[in-house]
Amino acid sequence: MASRLVGLPAPAFEMESTKNLETLDEKVSLADYEGRWLVLFFYPLDFTFVCPTEITALSDRYEEFTDLDCDILGVSTDSKYSHRAWIHTSRDDNGLGEIKYPLGADTTHSVSRDYGVLLEEEGIALRGLFIIDPEGIVRYQVVTDNNIGRSVDETLRVLEALQTGGLCGADWKPGQKNL
Numbered sequence: 001m002a003s004r005l006v007g008l009p010a011p012a013f014e015m016e017s018t019k020n021l022e023t024l025d026e027k028v029s030l031a032d033y034e035g036r037w038l039v040l041f042f043y044p045l046d047f048t049f050v051c052p053t054e055i056t057a058l059s060d061r062y063e064e065f066t067d068l069d070c071d072i073l074g075v076s077t078d079s080k081y082s083h084r085a086w087i088h089t090s091r092d093d094n095g096l097g098e099i100k101y102p103l104g105a106d107t108t109h110s111v112s113r114d115y116g117v118l119l120e121e122e123g124i125a126l127r128g129l130f131i132i133d134p135e136g137i138v139r140y141q142v143v144t145d146n147n148i149g150r151s152v153d154e155t156l157r158v159l160e161a162l163q164t165g166g167l168c169g170a171d172w173k174p175g176q177k178n179l
Helices: 051-060 062-066 078-087 110-114 154-164
Strands: 014-017 025-028 038-040 070-075 101-107 127-132 139-146
Touching: 014 078, 038 051, 038 154, 051 062, 051 154, 062 070, 062 154, 078 101, 101 110, 127 154, 139 154
Parallel strands: 038 070, 070 101
Antiparallel strands: 014 025, 014 101, 038 127, 127 139
């Protein structure tokens, strides 16, 4: 299991996805995001309790990411069919409803394994979040326990800090000067 990817080329991937929600025939790959920033995040399972809060929170603020030339891709080891069923389930019923970015189906577990977030014995991913720059280099990674949701505000803050290209001190916020 990889422990550090920061500063290294992001592991290449190709997997089935919900890019075309109706036909489910469009794969997603790292190459699709070449030349743009990418927030790649892993979550454990569809139809759970913490996961939809993160997925919908990122979707609700998707335009803030695209304004920063950044795409989002969520990944779990569930199938594209499970992803579609979850998207077709309303938020009121613990579903996702419509979301603004695709979900990748890592059914072979290879992507989760390559990014060092796979719990082999359970066949699910930890909550891993990676920010990949337009050249395909991992610039940020955080992996947490599956009981803890991630902060969209913090993800945006880190993305903007990385995009400054400079030194950003503790609690740096967008608009502040670099060190």
